[in-house]
Amino acid sequence: MLSFLLSAMMAVQALAVMEVQVPEQPVVALHGMDATLNCSFSHPSLFNLSDLSIFWQLTDTQRSVHEYSQGRDQLEGQAKSFANRTSLFSTQLGLGNASLLLRRVMVADEGSYTCFVRVQDFGSAALFLQVAAPYSKPVVTLESDSNLRPGDELALTCVAYGGYPEPIVIWQDEGRRNLTDNVTTSFVANEEGLFSIVSVLTVVLEPSSTYSCQLINPLLGEEGYASVTITGQNIAFPPVALWVTVGLAVCLLVLLIALAAVCRRKIKESCEEARREAEEAKELEEEESKTAMTPLKS
Ligand SMILES: *[C@@H]1O[C@H](CO)[C@@H](O)[C@H](O)[C@H]1NC(C)=O
Ligand SMILES: *[C@@H]1O[C@H](CO)[C@@H](O)[C@H](O)[C@H]1NC(C)=O
C-alpha cells in the first residue's frame, strides 16, 4: 500500500498542480538539538484529513523518513536511524503545514529531504539540512624545551574538538598578519561525525612574540580564540638587547685594535722616515762641510 502510494505520487509528480513550498536556503540545525523542516502546501479551503497523505524521504536514497496517510502516521517503512525522532504537527495539518519535527539532530542527518503531499493533487519540494556544532575553546600550547635558543624552530599546537563542519583555522602574529606558511592542520572525526582539530604552527624563535589561533565555523561564524606569548621566561637566553650590546662592544673592540695596529705601523714608518731624513740631512751636511772644507785643503 505504502509503496503503491509512493510510486503513484512519483508518477503523478510531473502533472502536479499542488504548490508545495520549502525553504530555498539550507536549513541549519545544531547537533543534538531539534529542527523543524518547513513544508507548506496549498489546499482546498475545506478538506478531510483522511484524504491527506504526506511523505518525507531522503532525496538521494529515497529512504523513508516519515509517512502520514489515512489520518495517522504510518511508520512501518521508516528508516531505523529516524526511529522515535520524527513527528508532524498534527494540529497544523489542516492548515497546509506538513513540516517535520526532527529531534536530536545528528551529523549523519545532513542531506536533502523531499516533502511529498497529496490531497486531491500531488506536489513535492526538496530542502537541504545542514548540521552545525560549535567547537570547544581552542587551546594553544608550546613545546616546552628549556634549551631553546633564538633562531631555533618551535612548534605551537592549537587543539579544539567536538565541532562540525571543518573549521577554518587562522594563525596570526601580533601584527594580526595571517600566517599560512608552516601551518599543518588535521581533522579527525569521532563516531558521531564531530571533528577534533590539531593545527601546528612552526615558527623561528624570537622572544616576546604573540601567536594566536582562531577558529571560524563556516556555518556558525567566528568561534574560539586562543593565543600564546613567548616571553623570556620560556626561553633560556638573555634578551636580544643584551646580545646586541655584546655584539656591538666586540665589534668596537676589534675596530679599535685594528686602528691601533694601523696607527702603530704608520707612526713607526713616519719615525723611520724622519730618522732617515735626519741621517740624510746629516750626511749632506757632512758632505757640504767636506766640500766647504775642500778649498781650504787645496
Ligand atoms: C518555518 O516557517 C515559519 C513560518 O513561515 C518561519 O517563521 C520559520 O522561520 C521557518 N523556519 C525555518 C527553519 O525555515
Ligand atoms: C508549521 O507549524 C509549526 C508548529 O506550529 C511551526 O513551528 C512551523 O513554523 C510551521 N511551518 C510553516 C511553514 O508554517
Ligand SMILES: *[C@@H]1O[C@H](CO)[C@@H](O)[C@H](O)[C@H]1NC(C)=O
Ligand atoms: C472524513 O473521511 C472519513 C473517511 O472517508 C469519513 O468517515 C469522515 O466522516 C469524513 N469527515 C468529514 C468531516 O467529512
Ligand SMILES: *[C@@H]1O[C@H](CO)[C@@H](O)[C@H](O)[C@H]1NC(C)=O
Ligand atoms: C523507540 O521508542 C520505543 C518506545 O519507547 C522503544 O521501544 C524503541 O526501542 C525505541 N527505538 C529506538 C530506535 O530508540
Ligand SMILES: *[C@@H]1O[C@H](CO)[C@@H](O)[C@H](O)[C@H]1NC(C)=O
Ligand atoms: C586572514 O584570513 C582570514 C580568513 O581567510 C581573512 O578573513 C582575513 O581578512 C585575513 N587577514 C589578513 C590580514 O590577511
Ligand SMILES: *[C@@H]1O[C@H](CO)[C@@H](O)[C@H](O)[C@H]1NC(C)=O
Ligand atoms: C617556514 O619554515 C622555514 C624552515 O622550516 C623557514 O625558513 C621559514 O622562514 C618559515 N616561514 C615562516 C613564514 O615562518
